[in-house]
Amino acid sequence: MTGRRVAEHLNQALHEVLAADPAVYVLGEDIADPYGGAFKITQGLSSRFGERVRSTPLSEGAIVGAGAGLALAGDKAIVEIMFADFVFLAFDQLVNFAAKSTSMYGRPVPMPLIVRCPSGGHRGYGPTHSQSPHKHFLGVPGLSVLELTPFHDARALIEHCLAGQKPCLLFEDKVLYTRRMFHGGVVDDLFRFELAGDGPGAARVHLEGADDYDCTLIVPGGMAHRAVAAMRELLLEHDVLCELLVPARLHPLDLGGLLPRGRHVCVAEDGPAGGTWGAEVAARLHPVLWDRLTRPITLVSAADSIIPAASHLEREVLVHAHTIRLAVLEALA
Known part of the structure; x- marks a missing residue:
């Protein structure tokens, strides 16, 4: 795989x-x-x-x-x-x-x-x-x-x-x-992926055969494995079905490969909040999805802090799979 x-x-x-x-x-x-x-x-x-x-x-x-x-x-x-x-x-x-x-x-x-x-x-x-x-x-x-x-x-x-x-x-x-590259359209035993959009486009990770999603996650490439882990936990432990979009080009943003199918959208990224890529994605998607989003787009960022060297303190600042999972559950609650 x-x-x-x-x-x-x-x-x-x-x-x-x-x-x-x-x-x-x-x-x-x-x-x-x-x-x-x-x-x-x-x-x-x-x-x-x-x-x-x-x-x-x-x-x-x-x-x-x-x-x-x-x-x-x-x-x-x-x-x-x-x-x-x-x-x-x-x-x-x-x-x-x-x-x-x-x-x-x-x-x-x-x-x-x-x-x-x-x-x-x-x-x-x-x-x-x-x-x-x-x-x-x-x-x-x-x-x-x-x-x-x-x-x-x-x-x-x-x-x-x-x-x-x-x-x-x-x-x-x-x-x-x-980490290892995904290939052949296979992520793991649950999820598959395909590339969509023009140019480098975006990878769309989905549950095979599903077309009705509770949430769409959008993340940059470095967070892909964390997002997949969050998707897996949400599905198996909470019965929440997500799809994942991972674009290669962050700016200029190409919405062609980034149109979510979920009823909610969560954008997660490393780095602290304020003038972020996630905020730009949300601003671009909001008018396009206005008629079908059930709640505001959720943004997940690192804490407003410098990044400590001590591993136990670093974990408190940076984004993890459980950070994404909790943010989705809170939004859907």
């Missing part, structure tokens, strides 16, 4: 992308062999592709700036930020240079740039190595925000980003690296 681990799948995707396109470069701190990156996603790339894979000095602004310069000059760049928390140090290069360069010269300018950001907590890395900073990059003209999922083929996702010729942030939940 499951394939290779997400980290292995992503590493293989990068090998295939570089082999297929000699214009692609990879930049980042400590990404060259023998280290192969902090999470080993770039392992083997420098040995195989030589100078097209470069370890860089410790400067996120310089790394993203160099990647954007390569893209502006006609090549393609995949940049790794060691921890997503440090992407704030490249905020100016992303927002004021890369994103704006696509249209501020009086004509469309290709900017095939992907900035990979390992994000999220649940590993005890503490306040500055555990964040999910997605919301700070939503709504920037010219900048797309995506998240790796266990349903979407990573090579197809990377090639989609490069073909779009606009800068993309690709968030990758660190815990997701250790």
Whole structure:
């Protein structure tokens, strides 16, 4: 029912992308062999592709700036930020240079740039190595925000980003690296999935044969396994039937693959509340679903707190399967 681990799948995707396109470069701190990156996603790339894979000095602004310069000059760049928390140090290069360069010269300018950001907590890395900073990059003209999922083929996702010729942030939940890809339309003994919508689209996880759902869960890719666990508990312990939607592209939002079939909608994400992706999803869905929603859309976010390093305190802050389950039960009560 499951394939290779997400980290292995992503590493293989990068090998295939570089082999297929000699214009692609990879930049980042400590990404060259023998280290192969902090999470080993770039392992083997420098040995195989030589100078097209470069370890860089410790400067996120310089790394993203160099990647954007390569893209502006006609090549393609995949940049790794060691921890997503440090992407704030490249905020100016992303927002004021890369994103704006696509249209501020009086004509469309290709900017095939992907900035990979390992994000999220649940590993005890503490306040500055555990964040999910997605919301700070939503709504920037010219900048797309995506998240790796266990349903979407990573090579197809990377090639989609490069073909779009606009800068993309690709968030990758660190815990997701250790989980396995779903394939063949099978999630587990209960649930099946299919991809819907244009472009990368969204994965729709459902109970085979069901068409009447109490609730639709919508989550980014890193939360997929937690959402599936919540769905399972809700069905087996509370007789509440949910479907799950997991989009690969978070912004610009494509509602084509995100139209829920449930009578209630719950959007869950990592990161604290306030100006979030979940709030954007709710704002876009509310007028479309106005005539059939039975109650307001539920938003589930992390606590309004820095993320502690101590595991027992970290658990109090971050979103878990039981957080989603309790939020759905409270909404339906």
